[in-house]
Amino acid sequence: MAAITRLLKPSPLSLLFKQSLSTTTTAAIVSDIESHHHHHHTPNFSDPKPSRNFQWVFLGCPGVGKGTYASRLSNLLGVPHIATGDLVREELSSSGPLSRQLTEIVNQGKLVSDEIIFNLLSKRLEAGESKGESGFILDGFPRTIRQAEILDEVAEIDLVVNLKLREDVLVEKCLGRRICSQCGKGFNVASINAKAENGRPGMSMDPLLPPQHCASKLITRADDTEHVVKERLRVYYEKSQPVEDFYKSQGKLMEFDLPGGIPESWPKLLEALNLDDSEVKRSAVA
Ligand code: AMP
DSSP states (O other): OHHHHHHHOOSOHHHHHHHHHHHOOHHHHHHHHHHHOOOOOOOOTTSOOTTSOOEEEEEOOTTSSHHHHHHHHHHHHTOOEEEHHHHHHHHHHTTOTTHHHHHHHHHTTOOOOHHHHHHHHHHHHHHHHHTTOOOEEEESOOOSHHHHHHHHHHOOOOEEEEEEOOHHHHHHHHHHEEEETTTOOEEEOOOEEEOOBTTBOOEEEOOBOOOHHHHTTEEOOTTOSHHHHHHHHHHIIIIIHHHHHHHHTTTOEEEEEOOSSHHHHHHHHHHHTTOOHHHHHHHHHO
16 A cells, blocks of 8 residues: 555655655654565566656675666666765765765765765756656665665665675775766776685676776776775675665565676676566667
8 A cells, every 4th residue: 555655646756855854753764664564575577567667776785886787777778877876976076065074974985974865866866857767776875774764755666686796806896996087987997806715606807998088087986995995895784784684574675696797797687687688678669
């Protein structure tokens, strides 16, 4: 019932976010969750509700590849990829009133306050709605239980993909990460060759090198240093890992162990999602 009334809510998501923030307390949200979310259903990835577009979430440690895979799926499915980390970095570079305070928090690997994140996110959703966007693939959000609870108040999430990779590889990937300062695309200069040990298989990943026109414009994120990456991992385990269980108990979590780099992982991910690259493209054109 709750799910149905939520779907029928006439207001755009961005507005609901604002209302939800101003009118609900965490306690109220928690009681709502307790009374409405005892249903356990199996997600049906291949058959999205026809009345609206995909509403997906990507979870996973820093450096796991959320941005890479969420952006590929966004192109494939025609839904916007919304990364709160990107929104935060845009705010940082805008030299707005928040930017100095935010820079300090982000560069220490800490989380920005839920309020700031909700503000950035509802602005982004509002801008998208006015351009006729529908659906989303969220990346880097929700990152706390409170964020997940508020998201649940305003949207019915179809599927949560939890990407996983061994921790030594995560750190190496963050250190090799580069961003084109002009187009914003992500690349990686690391050549990863993690040995098999303690029963874990080895893993190798080729670098993801930029095209020539991006190569001279690459920048490294200030929070991609070894020290800050380790802090971000610690913060993930403390604050964000509980979000995995939150969605697991709703039956929405799909765990996905990345088998390697993009060439090995992308086809396997599509298979796990019951999506076929060529078919989706055809139906998108039709
Ligand atoms: P990311 O690009 O996802 O690694 O995000 C970069 C930084 O932005 C994080 O380390 C946080 O400081 C901040 N940030 C991004 N998303 C969130 C969120 N949902 N909640 C709190 N802080 C966030």
